[in-house]
Ligand code: SF4
């Protein structure tokens with residue numbers, strides 16, 4: 746687990762951002778939530794430091810669509826920056842209930858969606874194949890290795 750975004754980025758790299766705002770202009774989250782934007786997140790990292798960003802609940806507005814990175818003329822690796830921010834925010838306890846629910850579901854069922862009788866019936870009607878069994882031990886191992894299990898079930 747990383748302890749700081751500065752293990753992955755150096756400030757000089759992020760200062761290559763010249764604040765054109767193409768990233769925020771293309772961001773689906775920013776289109777519906779005025780107070781959010783990848784440009785603004787990057788700027789807060791540089792001006793206020795990582796603590797201000799990872800404790801802000803707005804970091805979770807990002808849908809990880811990667812459009813910001815595709816549109817950046819400076820080829821700044823914004824998605825990786827946002828992923829590092831997610832990881833640090835989660836370690837710090839800034840983890841929305843919906844994300845906790847999703848991870849818990851994966852831990853318990855191996856799937857990110859609820860598969861109930863209706864889903865199974867619908868799959869049959871559509872002639873879709875049976876869902877394969879999943880190795881929950883392997884999934885638990887991944888969650889342990891990434892530290893997610895500890896975040897969900899603190900000792
Ligand atoms: S990855 Fe996140 S910040 Fe970037 S465009 Fe998509 S929603 Fe916006």
Ligand code: SF4
Nearest residue numbers: 762763765766768817
């Ligand atoms: S698109 Fe790139 S250069 Fe422009 S504001 Fe966003 S991060 Fe900065």
